[in-house]
Amino acid sequence: MTEPLLVVRGLSKHFASGNETVSVVEALSFTLGQGQSLALTGRSGSGKSTLLNLLCGLELPDAGTIALRDQVFDADGATARRKAAGWSALRRRHIGVVFQEANLMPALTLLDNVRLRAQLAGRDPANSEDWLTRLDIGELARRYPDQVSGGQRQRAALAMVFAMEPALILADEPTGSLDRHTADEVTRVLFDLQARHGCGLILATHDAELAAGCQQHLDLGHQSDV
Ligand SMILES: Nc1ncnc2c1ncn2[C@@H]1O[C@H](COP(=O)(O)OP(=O)(O)O)[C@@H](O)[C@H]1O
Ligand SMILES: [Mg+2]
Helix, strand or coil: CCEEEEEEEEEEEEEEEEEEEEEEEEEEEEEEEEECEEEECCCCCCHHHHHHHHHCCCCCCCCCEEEEEEEECCCHHHHHHHHHHHHHHHHHHEEEEEEEEEEECCCCHHHHHHHHHHHHHCCCHHHHHHHHCCCCCCHHCCCCCCCHHHHHHHHHHHHHHHHCCEEEEEEEEECCCCCCCHHHHEEEEEHHHHHHHHCCHHHHHCHHHHHCCCCCCEHHHCCCCC
């Protein structure tokens, strides 16, 4: 394995459901190498989105540690919430997240969406138009999200993530709302740019073809260490 980018140890998360607690992620450990891609599979409800949310600080773990390069987040009760605020700051700069539906700001053009994301990550927004061009939607830069197709919005969402120059990309069923042809194109662009820029990628997907394109595989239906 290459040098580790993300090291997860003993990660656990439960949710309360009525009087019961449901353990969604249980003592999960894995390591993602620099520039490597990991496919996260498992039936619906197996905890893929929860795991991605834990990794980017949108959910707090009950136990375990998550280390991104030299930044370590460990879940120990009293100070976890404060530490999570620090982790969220890290996410804005270093972790790019792509969802099933592109989450663009509707009142901003595609270009301004990319510029805003780059700025929030502390990057120079001057390259934003280039990112749209690299994703083949340069001519749509001044359109608003509701003036382009779903596939084009997803390309814009990828441009936003790459403009952050992230260390790690987390993608939650990023092609789940696209037709096969558009999904294949968006996938090709995602893998191509990820390989070129050497960032890590964790991809939650139902799509066997998409999963097959990743170097590492973690099936949450059958949790085990990678
Ligand atoms: N905020 C929450 N509160 C309670 N239960 C939740 C919450 N988020 C997810 N769950 C439950 O955790 C389980 C895993 O959900 P999820 O991570 O969305 O799975 P997947 O993405 O693999 O479909 C499901 O049983 C879901 O109902
Ligand atoms: Mg999900």
